[in-house]
Amino acid sequence: MDPIVAARQGNLQFFEEQAGDLVNIAGTRRDEDGRSLLHLTAASGCLPLVKLIAQHSSSVNTHDEEGWTPLHSAVSCGHTEVVDFLLQLGAEVNAKNSGGQTALHYAVSTQEPLLSCNLMPFTSRG
Numbered sequence: 001m002d003p004i005v006a007a008r009q010g011n012l013q014f015f016e017e018q019a020g021d022l023v024n025i026a027g028t029r030r031d032e033d034g035r036s037l038l039h040l041t042a043a044s045g046c047l048p049l050v051k052l053i054a055q056h057s058s059s060v061n062t063h064d065e066e067g068w069t070p071l072h073s074a075v076s077c078g079h080t081e082v083v084d085f086l087l088q089l090g091a092e093v094n095a096k097n098s099g100g101q102t103a104l105h106y107a108v109s110t111q112e113p114l115l116s117c118n119l120m121p122f123t124s125r126g
Helices: 003-009 012-017 019-028 037-044 047-055 070-076 080-088 103-110 113-122
Strands: none
Touching: 003 012, 003 037, 012 019, 012 047, 019 037, 019 047, 037 047, 037 070, 047 080, 070 080, 070 103, 080 113, 103 113
16 A cells, blocks of 8 residues: 555554655655645544654645645644644644634634644644
8 A cells, every 4th residue: 555545534544554664755745735644644543553653753834835834734634633632742823824814713714622722722822
């Protein structure tokens, strides 16, 4: 299986089986839009996989071709636990994508009040 597909599917077992090569896979693989495995796993919502990939990723604030960070991805998909974990790792809440949108913009648009509440304390740091 391709690591990109496995990340999109939140396939934890695939990545656990790749343990010996995970540093190389997590740090270098990107999809056709420049999204890292951390972006893709954050969007999948599989927190154990996000934790595993984050251990082997170079930055929690990596950007894709449109300026999205893994936090943007997790927020836009409404994955509160993943959002909280990325915030603990130091995800930049105020990072803007190419459209000028921050993670908080997407949190509000998801109509998930908990996401917005969790992000608010972090919006003044930076």
